[in-house]
Amino acid sequence: MIAKLLDFLDIDAETRALASRLSDLLSPRVNDVIDEFYSKVDGSRISPHVNAGTVATLKVKQKRHWMALLHSRFDDEYFDSIRRIGMRHRDIDLSPMWYVAGYMRLKLSFVEIIIRSDLPAVTKGQFIKTLDKYIAIDMALAMSTYDAVIVD
Numbered sequence: 001m002i003a004k005l006l007d008f009l010d011i012d013a014e015t016r017a018l019a020s021r022l023s024d025l026l027s028p029r030v031n032d033v034i035d036e037f038y039s040k041v042d043g044s045r046i047s048p049h050v051n052a053g054t055v056a057t058l059k060v061k062q063k064r065h066w067m068a069l070l071h072s073r074f075d076d077e078y079f080d081s082i083r084r085i086g087m088r089h090r091d092i093d094l095s096p097m098w099y100v101a102g103y104m105r106l107k108l109s110f111v112e113i114i115i116r117s118d119l120p121a122v123t124k125g126q127f128i129k130t131l132d133k134y135i136a137i138d139m140a141l142a143m144s145t146y147d148a149v150i151v152d
């Protein structure tokens with residue numbers, strides 16, 4: 001299934017090389033993006049599971065996930081990790097609505113970093129397209145795990 005999705009989204013060798021370069025641009029700022037994300041999630045009272053006792057661990061896990069995603073070989077390790085993420089969110093009753101909205105918020109913060117960089121316009125466009133492809137595959141797989149677990 002992953003192979004079909006990778007082909008459908010045109011995630012090829014060039015896209016993977018771009019993702020690795022994108023990670024170099026985003027990694028110095030990822031802590032800020034994730035801090036801002038969890039303070040918004042906490043302040044919006046979306047889930048009682050995001051609280052002062054859990055947020056430090058969530059930040060570490062989420063940062064690790066983004067960096068692993070941008071360097072992913074889309075192998076079993078990645079598949080197991082995205083399956084676990086889907087199941088964790090299902091376990092805390094996080095609706096797909098909040099999962100998608102949360103994902104878009106993170107994406108907008110990363111897009112802002114790309115736009116404000118000194119890179120040529122074409123590279124910015126390539127980075128944004130690459131980010132979109134990676135988010136599409138990650139979100140699609142996490143949410144299908146969600147469905148599968150609910151149906152089971």
Ligand code: HEM
Nearest residue numbers: 041046047049050061062065084085088092098099102103
């Ligand atoms: C409003 C949206 C979200 C909320 C409220 C939320 C909340 C949570 C909570 C409470 C957990 C811990 C579950 C547990 O182990 O008991 C968790 C795990 C996690 N979340 Fe989210 N989440 C949201 C969106 C996202 C998004 C968009 C991502 C994007 C990648 C993400 C990545 C993760 C990761 C990597 C874990 C750790 C999974 C593991 O233990 O391996 N979350 N989330």
